[in-house]
Amino acid sequence: MKDIKEKIFQTIAYLAALLTVICLLAIIYGIFHDGLSLFKVVSWKDFLFTNNWYPTHYPPSFGAWALIIGSLTVTLGALIIALPLSLGSAIFIAEIASPRLREIVKPIIELLAGIPSVVYGLFGMAFLAPLIRQWFSLDTGLNLFTSSLILGIMVIPIICSISEDAMNSVPHSIREASLALGATKSETIFKAVIPAAKKGIIGSILLGFGRAIGETMVVLMVSGGAAQIPKSIFEPVRPLTSTIAAEMGETIMGDLHYNALFALAIVLLIITFFSNLITEIVFRPKRQK
Amino acid sequence: MVEKQIWTSNLNLWFGKNHILHNINLEAYKNNITAIIGPSGCGKSTLLRCFNRMNDLIPDMELTGKVYLGNKDIYAPKTDVYAVRASVGMVFQKPNPFPKSIYHNVAYGLQIQAKYTKSEIKERVEESLKAAWLWDEVKDRLHHSAMSLSGGQQQRLCIARALANKPQVLLLDEPTSALDPQSTAKIEELCLSLKNSVTILMVTHNVAQAGRISDYTAFLYLGELVEFGKTEHIFTVPKDKRTEEYLTGVFG
């Protein structure tokens, strides 16, 4: 009797673990199955490297180059804005702030990391975009710059909180060793603490990258949606995610446009797999414990 | 005749309201090893950290009196703390190498000062590792991580790291308490060999260790310097009853 209960319990746990693996396989299968159909009609080179996304023209063309560039530029812009601010703040909180201040600021940053992205999208669309249009006298405030700015603000709490954790877990003795050798505070931060925390910091940046490139609502609402290679940071763009979200409603299941959107999702999946892979490699030795 | 290298004059220290050190007058002599002994919590580490101003890092620390390093008051207003810390090396209880290569651990103090060329640094690293008796063990893997060394090797690396700055004084806070007997013996011998070039102040819990290697011994009790003198005197004819009790293991 005891044995049977034991077996059942173990089997349930085993099945749950398998189910998790199956979920990922199903996701990959679902996306690839519908996406790869596109390549029976369009060559993958044309899909990736030509710049003509006219899915509803007759005949349609599916060159996603501008969309890929859109995703990458928006993400790059977001990181350019977020990195100095988030890492600077993390350093301040971990190394400079008094313990009391730290105890207040840290949970607030963690809370901010949980704000739904659609709220950032609303803020960008209704407040920031008109402001930026006015300041720079543009035709539209819905553009690359605004999207990057909002995405940047959005990933700051994530990068900040994780890299602060990393610095905070550097043993105090490392700081003492550095200071006792005559290093100043900033030398200790840059030459002892940050090198010791670099894995966590790189991890936080990769996570921020993944968050930014995968973010849908903000770019859907703020990027402007023009499938073009931007010539300046104030031109509208159309990243992968917002293309999928905006056009899915217009497609019919199984038509070429539908498959093309799944093919975009494949591109997105591969990009995030790679960024995960790097994280995985960076963190591999640590996992053993 | 012995020459004073680093000494305190009427040193008092408070952490917040706690009066930790009471009117300490302690002298450490050139080319000698001075041991500081005393029961746990009596302020040994705190006293040691007065000599390189590491206590400055504690927010509510207050200090009166003076600490001289070769006639210079290191707490004088215009003093360059960073220069003081470079010329008074410190080794901690638990080996604390940076998670960097062996080479970069030793080079650290020189690199931050940004006034040495690469080849000077290289030379000094070798010299320091040799002085810390580590060179032969690590010369083929200078660019491996310092974390791959054994505990005893790590502690000698920390000594080498401090020596690279060519300090006048070396402070050791229970440097062997986390090590096995063999590594301990090695560090003790190392200290004896180093005293020709640097003045050593060592905190230790191990009375026998103080007897083995120190020239002078200071007995600290509840923040007071109870007794200070030549080690052989202190160990054979202690003047104070508390010293005698401590040495014979009545408390502590």
Added chain:
Amino acid sequence: MNRRKGKNTFWIMMMTLMLIFTAGFLVVFIVRIISLGAPVLSWKFIVEPPREAMTEGGIFPALMGTFLLTALAMIFALPSGIFTAIWLTHYGKPAWLVNILHIVINTMAGIPSIIFGLFGMAIFVNLMGFKVSLLSGSLTLAILALPVLINNTEQAIRSVPADFSEASLALGATTRQTISRVVFPAALPNILTGAIISVGRVAGETAPIMFTAATFYSRRLPHSLQDEVMALPYHIYALMTEGTHPEAQVPIAYGTALVLLILVLLIDATAIIIRSYMRKKRQW
């Protein structure tokens, strides 16, 4: 030497400045949402359905929709998440499956939420024929929540000292008894914290429910799992991009955003408070 001191001062000021900038951005953001959202809020706004093509009325169906989606998603995700974590921490054989599972979890955690939406649409809506419905949406959200849930639960279980389970096993208890009587109760507060954080994340997701569950406009609540639902995050998006009366819709969007924000922050704050309370109370 003076150059080094100067550099030191410079960098410390830079870091301080960065924090001030960051705080400034975030304060503007929060203040904007609150100051434009608060005037719209009222009891009626919470308990009434939208009227006049979303230019008047409240958000009740969206609030309920979000509640139902989140609750169902957690009902689906919690058991399998917890059991997966138990398997990882206490059975974990064969070892290669453990490695694979860790890779799977990390990979899933990094997948953009829109991909979960596409997947849900392809599998639940189309292939299984659940249509655009509460069921499809909550299943999609459950899968999205799974990796975070497993990770948190695994950490919670691992933070229970091994001595506890060893003591229990040494007394002759089986693995199952040890887990259910010793390990699980000790880990429960942390497991709960993790679950609450997932609730907050799931409640705020938009992209995964766009094609699987959400509808722009519905005056009534769903009657069955097969019905479409409104949801707070999607409602904000709809108000901003659909319809013809932005001057009436934008304020409602701010109000909805404030409600969503308060909801999510309350949920997360609860988790943080539970966590710090437990840390203080913990006796090991």
